[in-house]
Amino acid sequence: MSHRSKQILVFCGVSLLLSAGLFFGQQVIQTQSHNTVEGIEVDLTSLEIQNNIVTVKFKLRNTAAEKQNVTIQFKDCYIMDEVNQKKYYGLKDTDGLYVAGPAYDDQNGGRFWYGIQAGKSMGLWIKFPQPTDNPASITISLPGVSPFESVKLAK
């Protein structure tokens, strides 16, 4: 086998491993535990900024042996710019609903309220305004969940 062929094989192998990782797994930026619902782990899986809007995605995993009910009121979710001592709540549309989901109902602008079966997970997303002072990192706070600290804000 020529040197060139070996290089191609190595390249393909690395590409295969990389794509398999993205295909079968999911990137996790940070994980925190729910403070009151046993066995619920919350993965921060994505943070994107577009048009001065920060979109965050989470995955709530139930690692307990039983189904767990999880409530997250969108009105109580916010991001913090600790350097400039400011916090920003989720964006609310003209109907008074938070631009977030999935929402069980419209109470208080919408809330995530679902039973997650043992061993299963559910996604959650919320849109926030980008902090005005362009901090390098933020803290993300969800009610009942330990804060996601020092999350880098990269465009």
Add this chain to the structure above:
Amino acid sequence: MKSLALAAFLVFCLGPLFPLSGGRAHSGVDPAFQSGKNAEDPVIPADAQERAILALKALGADRRAKAISFETAGILGVSKGVGFDSKQVQKTLKELEAKETKTTIQIDLPGDVLFDFDKWDIRPDAEGTLKKVGEIIKAYRSPNVLISGHSDSKGQEDYNQKLSMRRAESVRDWLVKNAGVDAGIMKTEGLGETKPVAPDTNPDGSDNPAGRQENRRVEILIKKQ
């Protein structure tokens, strides 16, 4: 031929990195329940970014930033009162499944254990539990106890509020009379069905008896000294 094979292999390997479609279309159905996979990876509706942009514009230049405030050191101070760290108290907290923070202890008592259906008299077999609650309040020398009655959403809202208030008052009265807790430190409130901790109905709209049972409760919030 070799080039073609290599190209095909690369497409296979790198395909997931560069999806042809920008995302799944929003069907109007709650994304979490479109399919099992979507429940784990919900689709953000196509109009979400547009709604967010409009919302952002409405916020103005400061984007409604709020100043961060911290709790005062006084609130964060932890009592070193008599007995609060004793093994007995810690054991009792565990038995009551109390939720403890630096400043408070929360004890949730199931309504079905404390009261008979539609009643607000304390059941005799619930007295042992309430006695333990009294011990905790006294051990921490709590200056402030809030007793909140809650109901499920079955029945009239007004009736549920009154029933939950009466139940909270029954707990307070029992603690005063039988556990020697100072009436002056306790406040009561009847929240009826306004603060559920579990869905009364399932996502498909059917009744959820387990959820309703969780919602029928009395919460006791004990502030530490």
